[in-house]
């Protein structure tokens with residue numbers, strides 16, 4: 787149940803290998819990341835008040851609603867543009883920092899008032915990077 791392994795290993799890994807490898811590990815299991823979970827600052831159980839560990843905020847680079855894979859969600863009218871995720875039917879929302887790729891789980895923040903990093907995605911290249919570009923394009 788819960789967090790599935792994050793599949794960010796890809797040909798894109800080369801440029802950003804260190805950061806990615808930290809979470810994937812080549813031989814260790816994926817639960818390792820839970821041992822030294824990082825926490826972002828957040829106020830009032832409110833995902834919009836996250837200050838990401840990289841320093842990013844809603845009013846800085848912005849934060850993006852994402853699904854459980856870290857893919858930005860299309861929050862506007864249907865149809866969902868290719869490359870973006872549909873609104874999750876189970877309402878299980880995540881908040882993606884487009885600056886560093888850390889992803890936070892909204893329900894945890896709302897319940898606990900803390901913002902542990904759920905997982906990280908590659909925002910430098912690949913499908914999520916494309917989706918982030920698309921997200922800003924559509925919302926500008």
Ligand SMILES: [Zn+2]
Nearest residue numbers: 838840883886
């Ligand atoms: Zn960040």
